[in-house]
Amino acid sequence: MNVTEAVQSRRSVRAFLDTPVPSTLLREAIELAARAPSGGNLQPWQIFAIAGEPLQTLKDRVAERLQRADPSERPEYEIYPSNLWEPHRTQRYALGEAMYATLGVGREDKIGRLQQFARNFAFFGAPAAVFCYIDRRMGPPQWSDLGMYLQTLMLLLRERGLDSCPQECWSVYPRTVASVLQPPEESMLFCGMSIGYADPDAPINTLQSERLPLDQFAQFLGFD
Numbered sequence: 659m660n661v662t663e664a665v666q667s668r669r670s671v672r673a674f675l676d677t678p679v680p681s682t683l684l685r686e687a688i689e690l691a692a693r694a695p696s697g698g699n700l701q702p703w704q705i706f707a708i709a710g711e712p713l714q715t716l717k718d719r720v721a722e723r724l725q726r727a728d729p730s731e732r733p734e735y736e737i738y739p740s741n742l743w744e745p746h747r748t749q750r751y752a753l754g755e756a757m758y759a760t761l762g763v764g765r766e767d768k769i770g771r772l773q774q775f776a777r778n779f780a781f782f783g784a785p786a787a788v789f790c791y792i793d794r795r796m797g798p799p800q801w802s803d804l805g806m807y808l809q810t811l812m813l814l815l816r817e818r819g820l821d822s823c824p825q826e827c828w829s830v831y832p833r834t835v836a837s838v839l840q841p842p843e844e845s846m847l848f849c850g851m852s853i854g855y856a857d858p859d860a861p862i863n864t865l866q867s868e869r870l871p872l873d874q875f876a877q878f879l880g881f882d
Contacts, residue, residue, distance in 0.1 A: 664816040669867070671821040671852070672757075672777070673860030674784040679709065679853055683818045684786060691811035696803035703807045704791040706839045713787060716838045720779045723834050734829040734846050745870070753867050760861045778827045784852035789828065789835060791845040804848055811851075821856040824849055 659667075688705055696702060708716065723731065742750065755765070763770040781787050788811070790804055812822050828835060828850035835847055856863050 659817050661813065664813040668812050668816050669821075669863075669865075670823040671784075671854075671856040672782045672823060672862045672865075673857040674782055674821070674852065674854035675857050676783065676785055677855045679786040679820065679855075681709075683820065684788075684853065687811055687814040687818060687820075688788070690814055691807055694803070694807040694810040696806070697799050700796075700800060700803065702792050702796050702800040702803050704793075704841065704845055706789040706791070706841065707786065708789070708839070709786040712838055713781070713785070716835065717780055719837060720831055720834050723831055724776060724779060728833070731831055731833050734832050734848070737826050737829065745874075749868075749870075756867070757862065757865055760865050778825055779831075781850075781852040782823060783857070784823075784854035786853045788851045788853060789839060790848045790851070791841050792848055794844050794846045801848070808849070808851065815853060819855070820853060823852040825851060 684707055688707060692701060692703075738750070758764070758771060758774070761770070761774060763774060777783075790808060792800060792804055808824055812824070815822050826849045829847050832847040835850070841847070
């Protein structure tokens, strides 16, 4: 698989098979992804990979948290800007509608939508996951470094036949995640990522999110 094929085939998978992820493949990808660029070569990413019993423990704990609110559990950051503007508001809305359409869940089906959202916290059935942390003293430039690392990791996973789903929603439950992972106190949870093999029969995995036309986000100056 070349880079173009990896980019084109990477997607946020939301239904996985229970086929175990070979630890050697995951270790290779996590290590090689560190070749991603970072300003001043700070390499600010802190990675935790989990499977098996630790993964199940986290799933159990977050399932309990979803049923019982904990006032001490505070989101690490605002995932989306308030009063999201166009065209981003429409893009987000369109993705949600397309995703629920693959499941036959209508806009009025509040319970069905909540149930699907809760599957985020079961890793969509994936047998492995990665969590990405960053030192709280780091700033926005280092956050962009995390994005470059994570994209590199996802493309390396595709090269190895694996699928993934990056999930910023995990930042809403940092204390629950920390109770299992035990990260350093100064570390902030940026996101989780479900990893495994996509279920080829799951309707939701037919979703192909749209991208803006080139001329809506790029300008070329001084070219022939």
